[in-house]
Amino acid sequence: MSQVTVNDSEDILKKYDKESNFRTNLHKWAWIVTILAISLTLFQLYTALKGPYVTLIQGAVHLAGGLSIIFILYPFKSSMVKKKGVPWYDGVLALLSLTVNFYIVFEYERLISNQVKILGYSTLDIIVATLGVVLVLEATRRAVGLPIVIIAIVALLYGLLGYVFPIQAFQHSGFTFDRLMTSMFFNTEAIFGTPLRISSTFIFLFLFFGVMLTKTGIGKFFNDLAFSATGRMTGGTAKAAVAASGLQGMVTGSSVANTVSSGSFTIPMMKRAGFKPEFAAATEASASTGGQIMPPVMGAAAFIMASNTGTAYKEIIIIALIPAILYFLGVFLGAHFEAKKQGIHGLPKDQLPPFKGIAKRLDLLAPLFVIIGLLYLGYTANTAALWGIATAFIVSLFRKDTRMSPKAILDVLEQGARVALPVIAACATAGIIAGIVTMTGLGGKITGGIIELSGGSFFLTLFFTMIACLLLGMGLPTTANYVVTAALAAPALMSFDVPLIAAHFFVFYFGIVADITPPVCLAAYAGAGIAKANPMKAGVVAFKLSIAAFIIPYVFVSNPVLLLQGDWTWGSLLPVLITAILGMVAISASLMNFFVAKMNMIERIILFASGIAMAYPNNLLISISGFVVLIILGLIQHMRNNKNTSSPSSALS
Known part of the structure; x- marks a missing residue:
C-alpha cells in the first residue's frame, strides 16, 4: 500500500486549506x-509582559505586521505560489499595509480628539481608512479564502445601500461612504473590535505556545500516548486516531490542517488495519474537526467567547469540557461499531509504543499543566500563556532532539507570527461584519426574521438557527466562523430565554461542524485526498460519525445543566449525562449498522428513535422508554446471534 509522502501532504493541505x-x-x-515576523512576535511578547497599549494602537501594530507579511507570503492567485520571488506590487501592498496602520499609531491623539468629532475626518483620513479596509479584505482573500470576504463585502454594501434592500423589514437609511469607511477603520467597533483586540493579546500568545509545543515534540507524544492507550482495542487504529486528534486539538486551530498533519500518519494505518478508505478519511476528519471544540484553545474562539459573554476564560474551558468529551465519545463509538462490523481487531503489542518510553516523556505535559494551573490560581490568560511558553522552552532544553540553537529560536519566533497570519486577517474581516451588524441593527432584524419564520416555535427556531450556522460556517476559519454566527444567529435563541453561554455554544458547534457537513466538508475532502477515497462518501461518513455534534447542542440548550449552568448539582447533571451517552450509543450503532450484530432497516430505525428518546432532555419517562427499547433490541440480536451460531449451517460454514 502506498505511503503518504510529505509532498503529498503539502499538496493536499494547499488544495483544501487556503x-x-x-x-x-x-x-x-x-x-x-523573517524581520517582520520576528518583530511582530517580539512586540506581542513585550506587550504581554508589560501590558498592552490602548486598543487602537495595539491592534494597528498587530494588523500592520500581519497584513504586510501576508502580502509577501501569499500570492494574488494560487497558481503563482511556486513562482520565485515576490512581485513588486505585493511589496507595495506590504508597504501600504504598514503605512495605513502606523498612520493610526502616529495620528492617534488627533483621531480620538474632539476636533475630529466637531470638524469630521480629513480627506487624507478617508483615503487611509478606505485603503485600510481594501487591504484587509484582499489580505483575507489571499490567506483565508473568498467566503468570508464575500460576506464582508455584502455587509459593506448593506451598510451603504440599506435603503434599497429588497426585503422591507431589513431596510435602513444607509450610511455615507465616508462615514462607513472611517467607522470601519478608526474606531473599536469594527476592524479593531473584539476579534482583533483578542487576537492582538490572547490568541497570538496561545498560537505561539502551540508552536513551542510542536518544537518540544508534544504532537508525537500525544500520538504515542493515544496508540499506547487504545491501540490494542477493537479497531484500535481508528480509536487511537480519535484520541490523538482530541489531544492535539487542545492546542491547534484548524480542522483541515489537523486532518492533514495527523491523517498523514493515522489514515494509512487505519487502511492497513482493514478500514475502508472513506471511513479512515472520515474518522480523522471528524476527530480533527472536534479539536476546534476541545478546550483550552478551541480554535482560538474560546477567548472571543469569553469576551462576548462576559464569562471568565477559565470558566469557558470548564463549560466546554463535557460537550467536547461527548463529541469525541460519539466518534469513538462510531469507530467501535464499524470495527465490530468489519471484524477489525487491535494492533499487536509489539507494534505499539512502549508505555515505559512514554512515561519518560511525561514532562512534555508540564507546559499544559502550568497554563491550566495558573488560570485556576487566578492569573490572567496572558500571564498563563507567557509562563506556558517559558515552561515549553525549558522543557525543550532537556533533550538533544528538542534543544534549540539560536537559529532555531529565531525560527520559532518567525513561525509564531506565520501561524497567526490567517487568524489576524480573519479577525479583522470578521470585525467588519460585526461592525455592520452593530451599526445597522442587522442582528435584531435577523432574529426577528428567524422567529417569524419559525412561527414562534422554539424547536423550529433552533433548527433554522442550526441551518443558518451551517451555511455561514462553510469555508470560514474557526475564529471568524464563531464571530459571524454569534453576531447573526445567537440573538434568536436568547429571545427564548436560552442562557447566553448556551446560545453561543449552540452557534459555535454548528458553525464548526460545517467542515464535515456535505456538500462543503473541507476537512473530509482533505482526509479523502490522503486516503485516496471518494470525497463525498467520506463527507457522508464523517457526518454519521459526528452525529453527536448535531444532538448535544439541542440537549444543552434545552437543559443547560450539561454546560454547568444554573443551580446545577451532580444529582441533576448525572441523569442528563448518562441518558445523553446512552442515546449516542444507540444512534451511533444505528448509523454504523451494527449493535450486537448487523441490523435490518427496521431495527436501525427503531434503534435511532430510541437514541433520540434517551438523549431527549427534561423528560425522564421518555428517556427510560428509549432505554427499554435499547435493551430489548440488544437481547433480540443476542438471541439471534446465538441461534445462528448454534445452527448446523453455521457450524459447517
Whole structure:
C-alpha cells in the first residue's frame, strides 16, 4: 500500500486549506519576512509582559505586521505560489499595509480628539481608512479564502445601500461612504473590535505556545500516548486516531490542517488495519474537526467567547469540557461499531509504543499543566500563556532532539507570527461584519426574521438557527466562523430565554461542524485526498460519525445543566449525562449498522428513535422508554446471534 509522502501532504493541505497555500521560494524577500515576523512576535511578547497599549494602537501594530507579511507570503492567485520571488506590487501592498496602520499609531491623539468629532475626518483620513479596509479584505482573500470576504463585502454594501434592500423589514437609511469607511477603520467597533483586540493579546500568545509545543515534540507524544492507550482495542487504529486528534486539538486551530498533519500518519494505518478508505478519511476528519471544540484553545474562539459573554476564560474551558468529551465519545463509538462490523481487531503489542518510553516523556505535559494551573490560581490568560511558553522552552532544553540553537529560536519566533497570519486577517474581516451588524441593527432584524419564520416555535427556531450556522460556517476559519454566527444567529435563541453561554455554544458547534457537513466538508475532502477515497462518501461518513455534534447542542440548550449552568448539582447533571451517552450509543450503532450484530432497516430505525428518546432532555419517562427499547433490541440480536451460531449451517460454514 502506498505511503503518504510529505509532498503529498503539502499538496493536499494547499488544495483544501487556503491558509497553507503560501510562497516557499521567496528568494531575497525571505529576510524581510523573517524581520517582520520576528518583530511582530517580539512586540506581542513585550506587550504581554508589560501590558498592552490602548486598543487602537495595539491592534494597528498587530494588523500592520500581519497584513504586510501576508502580502509577501501569499500570492494574488494560487497558481503563482511556486513562482520565485515576490512581485513588486505585493511589496507595495506590504508597504501600504504598514503605512495605513502606523498612520493610526502616529495620528492617534488627533483621531480620538474632539476636533475630529466637531470638524469630521480629513480627506487624507478617508483615503487611509478606505485603503485600510481594501487591504484587509484582499489580505483575507489571499490567506483565508473568498467566503468570508464575500460576506464582508455584502455587509459593506448593506451598510451603504440599506435603503434599497429588497426585503422591507431589513431596510435602513444607509450610511455615507465616508462615514462607513472611517467607522470601519478608526474606531473599536469594527476592524479593531473584539476579534482583533483578542487576537492582538490572547490568541497570538496561545498560537505561539502551540508552536513551542510542536518544537518540544508534544504532537508525537500525544500520538504515542493515544496508540499506547487504545491501540490494542477493537479497531484500535481508528480509536487511537480519535484520541490523538482530541489531544492535539487542545492546542491547534484548524480542522483541515489537523486532518492533514495527523491523517498523514493515522489514515494509512487505519487502511492497513482493514478500514475502508472513506471511513479512515472520515474518522480523522471528524476527530480533527472536534479539536476546534476541545478546550483550552478551541480554535482560538474560546477567548472571543469569553469576551462576548462576559464569562471568565477559565470558566469557558470548564463549560466546554463535557460537550467536547461527548463529541469525541460519539466518534469513538462510531469507530467501535464499524470495527465490530468489519471484524477489525487491535494492533499487536509489539507494534505499539512502549508505555515505559512514554512515561519518560511525561514532562512534555508540564507546559499544559502550568497554563491550566495558573488560570485556576487566578492569573490572567496572558500571564498563563507567557509562563506556558517559558515552561515549553525549558522543557525543550532537556533533550538533544528538542534543544534549540539560536537559529532555531529565531525560527520559532518567525513561525509564531506565520501561524497567526490567517487568524489576524480573519479577525479583522470578521470585525467588519460585526461592525455592520452593530451599526445597522442587522442582528435584531435577523432574529426577528428567524422567529417569524419559525412561527414562534422554539424547536423550529433552533433548527433554522442550526441551518443558518451551517451555511455561514462553510469555508470560514474557526475564529471568524464563531464571530459571524454569534453576531447573526445567537440573538434568536436568547429571545427564548436560552442562557447566553448556551446560545453561543449552540452557534459555535454548528458553525464548526460545517467542515464535515456535505456538500462543503473541507476537512473530509482533505482526509479523502490522503486516503485516496471518494470525497463525498467520506463527507457522508464523517457526518454519521459526528452525529453527536448535531444532538448535544439541542440537549444543552434545552437543559443547560450539561454546560454547568444554573443551580446545577451532580444529582441533576448525572441523569442528563448518562441518558445523553446512552442515546449516542444507540444512534451511533444505528448509523454504523451494527449493535450486537448487523441490523435490518427496521431495527436501525427503531434503534435511532430510541437514541433520540434517551438523549431527549427534561423528560425522564421518555428517556427510560428509549432505554427499554435499547435493551430489548440488544437481547433480540443476542438471541439471534446465538441461534445462528448454534445452527448446523453455521457450524459447517
